[in-house]
Amino acid sequence: MKKFETHTSTCPIVHTMTYIGGKWKPIILGRLVNGAVRFGKLAAQIPDISRKILTEQLKELEEDGLIIRHSYNEKPPRVEYELSGIGQTVMPVLKAMTELGSRMHEAITEHKRNVTRAH
Amino acid sequence: MKKFETHTSTCPIVHTMTYIGGKWKPIILGRLVNGAVRFGKLAAQIPDISRKILTEQLKELEEDGLIIRHSYNEKPPRVEYELSGIGQTVMPVLKAMTELGSRMHEAITEHKRNVTRAH
DNA sequence: ATTGGCAGTAACGTTTATGTAACTAAAGGC
DNA sequence: GCCTTTAGTTACATAAACGTTACTGCCAAT
Numbered sequence: 001m002k003k004f005e006t007h008t009s010t011c012p013i014v015h016t017m018t019y020i021g022g023k024w025k026p027i028i029l030g031r032l033v034n035g036a037v038r039f040g041k042l043a044a045q046i047p048d049i050s051r052k053i054l055t056e057q058l059k060e061l062e063e064d065g066l067i068i069r070h071s072y073n074e075k076p077p078r079v080e081y082e083l084s085g086i087g088q089t090v091m092p093v094l095k096a097m098t099e100l101g102s103r104m105h106e107a108i109t110e111h112k113r114n115v116t117r118a119h
Numbered sequence: 120m121k122k123f124e125t126h127t128s129t130c131p132i133v134h135t136m137t138y139i140g141g142k143w144k145p146i147i148l149g150r151l152v153n154g155a156v157r158f159g160k161l162a163a164q165i166p167d168i169s170r171k172i173l174t175e176q177l178k179e180l181e182e183d184g185l186i187i188r189h190s191y192n193e194k195p196p197r198v199e200y201e202l203s204g205i206g207q208t209v210m211p212v213l214k215a216m217t218e219l220g221s222r223m224h225e226a227i228t229e230h231k232r233n234v235t236r237a238h
Numbered sequence: 239a240t241t242g243g244c245a246g247t248a249a250c251g252t253t254t255a256t257g258t259a260a261c262t263a264a265a266g267g268c
Numbered sequence: 269g270c271c272t273t274t275a276g277t278t279a280c281a282t283a284a285a286c287g288t289t290a291c292t293g294c295c296a297a298t
Contacts, residue, residue, distance in 0.1 A: 002142065002256060002284055005167060012220025013149050013213065019223060023121065023140060023285080030132050039245055047130075048123075050287055055246065065230035075295045076244040086226045093215040094132065100212055101131025104138060107205045111184035121254060121286060142255075158275055169257055174276065194265040195274040 019064055020090060024049055024057050029087065030094050032067065036082035066090065138183055139209060143168055143176050148206065149213050151186065155201035185209065 004018050020026055024046070031037055031045055043054055058081060061067045066087040072078040083090075123137050139145055143165070150156055150164055162173055177200060180186045185206040191197040202209075 004142075011146065011149075011166075012217045012224075013145050015220035015224040016216040017142065017145060019227060021140075021142065023123075023136065026136060027130065027132050030130075040243090043245095051246070052248095052288085053286060056285095063231075063234075064227050065234075066227075071245095074244095075293085076242090077246080077294085079245060086223060086230065089219060089223060089226070093212065093219055096212040096215040097135040098131045100208060101134035104205060104208060105131075105134040107208070108138060108183050108185075111205065112182075115182075115184075159273095162275095170276070171258090171278095172256060175255095190275095193274095194263085195272090196263090196276080198275060 016093065019066065020093070022057060022060070024053065025061060026094060026097060028054070028057055028061065029066065029083070029090055030098070032081060032083045032087070033091060033094065036070065036080040039079045039081070042081065061087075135212065138185065139212070141176060141179070143172065144180065145213060145216060147173070147176055147180065148185065148202070148209055149217070151200060151202045151206070152210060152213065155189065155199040158198045158200070161200070180206075 004014050020029065027046055027049075028042065031042055037045075039054070039058075042058075043049065043051055046054070058067065058069070062069050062081075064086075065084055067081050068084050070080045070082070072080075123133050139148065146165055146168075147161065150161055156164075158173070158177075161177075162168065162170055165173070177186065177188070181188050181200075183205075184203055186200050187203050189199045189201070191199075
């Protein structure tokens with residue numbers, strides 16, 4: 001997503017989109033609500049995300065302070081990601097998105113079926 | 120945003136992102152919560168969106184059934200957009216995003232200042 | 239000696255999203 | 269006749285986002 005000009009804007013929704021508006025970020029954050037998760041487990045649980053994109057998104061989330069990266073100096077390596085204090089504050093949005101998703105998907109699917117049938 | 124493979128996914132957050140995950144969609148929907156708004160007013164109220172993008176996004180929202188387009192046959196033309204029933208169900212998400220945005224922006228700004236100072 | 243697992247990185251290519259500028263129609267005012 | 273207004277459209281261009289493939293280091297097990 002092309003960056004907003006955050007400094008120009010005062011709209012709170014613009015701010016929210018700036019930090020968690022990426023295609024994958026809400027999904028990644030949603031996987032972390034139950035505690036720290038390893039890199040490999042994230043990659044396995046999120047369908048169709050490439051490791052490169054996952055790495056990039058995690059790095060951005062870390063730079064913004066939404067998540068914390070724990071790197072254990074072991075072989076083979078072990079790296080875990082967990083929500084920070086700031087990251088926890090996103091949970092109400094994730095919760096609302098979770099509650100909305102399935103119902104809205106059904107409603108829209110039916111809406112489109114009706115539109116198609118109408119012609 | 121590249122489309123998700125919605126049919127493959129069962130994650131509600133993925134569904135939500137599919138329909139309102141675009142850069143501008145939550146912002147547009149946020150402008151409609153207080154009733155129908157004309158095209159030109161939307162363009163004026165949303166900073167930095169081009170008319171072309173606004174048109175496209177409105178068309179997508181209409182196809183998904185989130186908003187309703189009212190076109191009055193006048194000269195010069197008048198077109199208004201308003202939230203549909205499905206569109207109303209998005210409001211909890213918009214509300215959560217609104218409440219989160221400003222506070223998160225401040226928190227992240229301070230976080231980054233600290234990181235920079237630490238070196 | 240070879241293989242496997244983990245958490246990446248590098249180089250490269252494609253696709254979407256977004257942006258700019260110019261243009262349209264048709265009525266009303268000057 | 270000419271200008272203004274509204275809600276777009278068209279053609280063109282760029283910038284992000286996203287993806288694939290191949291590669292790395294290091295230890296343990298086979």
